[in-house]
Amino acid sequence: MHWRMRKRGGQSEISGFTLIELLTVIAVIAILAALLLPVLARTRSKAQAISCLSNERQLMLATLVYVNDFNDALPYNLGVAEIKKLEEKSWFWNWTTPVMSWELDSDNTNTVLLTQGGIGPYTSSTAKVYRCPSDSVVSDIQAQAGWTARVRSFSMNAMVGNAGEYLQAGANVNNPDYVQFLKLGQIPQPARIFVLTEEHPDSVNDGYFLNQPDSYQWRRLPASYHHGVANLAYADGHLEGHKWLLASTKPPAHPDAADLPLRVAATEQADFAWLMYRTTIDSYPAASPASSPSMPTPTYPSGN
16 A cells, blocks of 8 residues: 655644555556456466367377378277277277266276277377366366366267267168268268267267267257357368257256257248268268178277
């Protein structure tokens, strides 16, 4: 506080700010805070979005290197039951292994398992690239246990990669009328088909991002952490942030906010149609992968 000296009756007297001066200073500080805090929040949010995009780029690059090492074959992209069955045998074939939940399961925080097998070796086993820094969503019991985040925010397009038990005669039983891309070279428009996406915390469990183009129902919902934007990585290696148009596509990022599966109203199909167009293509002979009813054993690098 600033103090002033003044003479009174031949004696020096110390006086402080007047009440009006103090109130003026406080008001100025409040105005500056009101102006600066939103700017700082936007700056922080933008920095997180950039970091998230960088993480997804590293995952996509790891996927492309994997493809190169495995004769153009895309990574395994399996459902919960098969991931768990393989894990019991210490076979880490899926692109990533943890199956997350809102409970206290160790998969939610297991960074070693996160990078075991799949594309893990191609990320230098760096766990942080699997999570968006904006994703700090945990359930109440997880927060009470001291958890501040789960290990993964990204999932792989269910129509990309070897779907294991979901494959019958080369088609995915979840989407039998659409092409399952087993190899990168089978994708006729790689700049159109996405491989990885940020996923809403309510559905990002096994990393298998499945929706059915003809259903008009969100089974898995893309994330919208960055002011309604989700980052996607495409088969040609490019990335983009896409802003969702509809509030129904952007439920809050907290447990059970999405209320999945979520029926898409006839008047709110724009976001769903946009993503389905970039998920797969109609089946036709020239693009259909060879029959692959069983899952062959891949040859992984040492330690996987």
